[in-house]
Amino acid sequence: MTYDHIQNDEIIERYLLRKLSPEEEQLFEEHYFSCDACFAQVKEAEKVIYAIKDAARRGVLVTSGATTRSAFAPLWERIESLLLRPAFALGATVLAIALLYPAWQGLVTLPRLQNELQPQANAPSYQLEYTTNRARAGEGKIAINAATRTFILNFVLLEKKTATPKYRAEIVDDENKIVWRTETLKPVGEFGGFSIACHSSFFAPGNYVLKVYEIDPAEGQAVDEFLFPFVIVPESERSKP
Amino acid sequence: MEPEDSKQEDVKLVRGIEAGDRAAEECLLQKYRERVLLNVRVKMEYHVMAEDVCQEVLLALLETARKPEGIKEPENLGNLITVLCRNKAVDWFRKTKYQRREVDIDETQEEKLGGTHGVLTEDEKSGVDEVIGALKEIDKQILRLKYLVGLPYKQIAERLHRSESAVRKRGSRAYEQLRNVLG
Numbered sequence: 402m403t404y405d406h407i408q409n410d411e412i413i414e415r416y417l418l419r420k421l422s423p424e425e426e427q428l429f430e431e432h433y434f435s436c437d438a439c440f441a442q443v444k445e446a447e448k449v450i451y452a453i454k455d456a457a458r459r460g461v462l463v464t465s466g467a468t469t470r471s472a473f474a475p476l477w478e479r480i481e482s483l484l485l486r487p488a489f490a491l492g493a494t495v496l497a498i499a500l501l502y503p504a505w506q507g508l509v510t511l512p513r514l515q516n517e518l519q520p521q522a523n524a525p526s527y528q529l530e531y532t533t534n535r536a537r538a539g540e541g542k543i544a545i546n547a548a549t550r551t552f553i554l555n556f557v558l559l560e561k562k563t564a565t566p567k568y569r570a571e572i573v574d575d576e577n578k579i580v581w582r583t584e585t586l587k588p589v590g591e592f593g594g595f596s597i598a599c600h601s602s603f604f605a606p607g608n609y610v611l612k613v614y615e616i617d618p619a620e621g622q623a624v625d626e627f628l629f630p631f632v633i634v635p636e637s638e639r640s641k642p
Numbered sequence: 643m644e645p646e647d648s649k650q651e652d653v654k655l656v657r658g659i660e661a662g663d664r665a666a667e668e669c670l671l672q673k674y675r676e677r678v679l680l681n682v683r684v685k686m687e688y689h690v691m692a693e694d695v696c697q698e699v700l701l702a703l704l705e706t707a708r709k710p711e712g713i714k715e716p717e718n719l720g721n722l723i724t725v726l727c728r729n730k731a732v733d734w735f736r737k738t739k740y741q742r743r744e745v746d747i748d749e750t751q752e753e754k755l756g757g758t759h760g761v762l763t764e765d766e767k768s769g770v771d772e773v774i775g776a777l778k779e780i781d782k783q784i785l786r787l788k789y790l791v792g793l794p795y796k797q798i799a800e801r802l803h804r805s806e807s808a809v810r811k812r813g814s815r816a817y818e819q820l821r822n823v824l825g
Contacts, residue, residue, distance in 0.1 A: 411794055417684060418792040427724060434677055434720030435645040435652075443680060449820045452762060452770045453789045461771050462790075464782045 402432045407439060413446045517600065521551045526596075529556040529611065529629035542608070542630040547601050554597045554611060554631070558588075562624045567616040569623070570597070575608045586613065604633045649717045656716035659707040670707070671700055674723060678703075681724065685731040695734050699726045762824075769823030777816055780804075784813045 407413060407429070415421050416429050433439040456462040483489045527543050545552055558568075568586035571579050581603070588595055597611070611629035616622065643651070655673075658666030679696040686692045703726060706712040713722060762770070774782065780802065787798045795813060799806040 414788065415792075415794070418789070419684065419687070420792050420794075430681060430724040430727075431718075431720045432645070434674070434723055435648040437643045437648070440677055440680075444676075445821055445824075447680065447683075448824050449817060450789050452766070452820055452824060453785055455762060455767070456770055456774050457786070457790055461774050462782055462786060464779060464786055 402428050404439075407432075413439075413443055414450070417443070417447055417450055517550065517602070524551045524553060525549055526553040526555055527631070529554055529631060531556060531558070531613070531627040531629050542632050544632045544634045545601070547604070547606050547633050547635050549601050552599055552601065554599060554629070555594055556596075556611070556613070556627075556629055557592065557594045558613065558615070558627055560625070561615060563615065563617045563619075565618060566624075567618050568595070569614045569616055570595075571612050573610050573612060574605075580604070580609070601633065606633050606635045608632050649719075652719040653716045656707050656713050656719065659704070660710060660712070662708075667704055667707075671704070674703070675700060678723060678727060681727045682731055685727060686734065691734065691738075695730050699723070699730050702726050702730070766824055770820060773816075773819045773823055777819075781812050781816045784809055785816055788813055 402412070412421065412425070412429055416426060421429065433443055453462065484493070525545075527545060529543065568588075569582075569584050570586040571582040573579050586595060590596075595613070609631055611631065613627040613629070614623040615625040615627075617624045651673075652670075655666045655670045659670065675696070678699050679692065682696045682699060683689075683692040686695060703723060706722075713719065715721075774785075777785070783802060784798055787793045787801065788795070793801070795810045796806050798813075799809040802809065
């Protein structure tokens with residue numbers, strides 16, 4: 402008879418209350434006759450049980466019998482005990498965040514984006530002029546008000562080095578970091594101009610260059626480069642006299 | 643003392659008693675008197691006569707040990723003593739079968755509760771009353787079902803519609819509180 406067996410199967414209490422089978426009783430008695438620790442527990446338990454019986458006899462241990470609960474109570478107790486475990490609490494927190502983030506996106510971000518996607522009247526359109534000289538890229542820049550929600554960049558490429566060129570475009574910031582890029586830039590309209598619709602919230606105030614590359618379809622290499630500098634200025638600076 | 647050490651000690655004591663060593667007899671009685679008394683008390687359901695039956699068991703044990711080779715397996719002395727306890731208790735039940743029927747039921751209950759083992763002191767009683775008085779209704783229910791009705795925690799949990807672990811935890815906590823006031 403092992404210590405775990407004695408503890409888990411409530412052997413001591415059952416022994417003192419004569420609830421063990423004859424075989425279990427015999428085994429346990431043999432055990433506690435040679436085990437001081439178990440005998441000490443039996444003595445303690447005997448005294449406690451005696452005290453409980455004595456209290457019941459004296460009318461101290463009276464119950465109203467009003468403790469019967471609904472069948473769902475064990476489930477709630479299990480949840481309560483789970484909540485107290487650190488691993489479960491951590492997991493529950495992660496799960497809550499995982500659920501709250503999409504909810505926040507749906508309630509806050511999505512409506513804002515939907516609002517931004519609405520048609521905008523009086524959207525400004527800017528005609529960019531290109532230079533192929535990098536040294537002159539800073540000259541003649543146009544300024545676009547950051548408060549402008551949507552704006553359109555228009556430009557025309559008058560020169561081409563191949564018969565049926567393809568175009569690639571990218572916008573780089575002050576540090577020559579690409580903030581936007583497309584491989585499929587195509588001319589639109591009867592004059593063969595190009596247009597790019599932009600949203601100002603995409604750009605932080607600062608200097609930008611729209612770079613357009615003419616690509617030789619046969620080689621797949623850029624054969625020419627056109628630079629269109631522009632500046633996004635904050636509303637406050639724009640409104641200064 | 644670990645069980646194996648205890649068995650080794652039993653072998654030495656039994657050999658000593660066989661050789662006429664009085665000190666070994668006293669040592670054996672001291673070692674097992676309390677266990678035998680508890681064993682008999684449980685078997686006799688805390689009857690006041692448990693003390694007398696305990697003495698009979700110890701006497702029989704000594705008589706057996708004094709005989710040469712009287713105890714064949716001294717390393718299993720515990721086994722022998724439990725058999726002696728059972729036999730003596732059964733003897734007592736047989737002898738008093740008719741007398742006990744005439745005893746008033748309340749008197750029997752009193753005997754079962756009191757017996758001759760450690761009656762609680764007034765301090766202990768008031769401590770127990772204080773602990774039980776401070777218990778929640780559910781804890782009192784658990785104590786009643788566990789120690790008066792004798793149900794295992796699993797059945798108590800089913801009866802009270804609570805989880806077994808919660809009932810076990812509450813029962814253990816109440817038990818510990820009582821154990822503390824009982825020293």
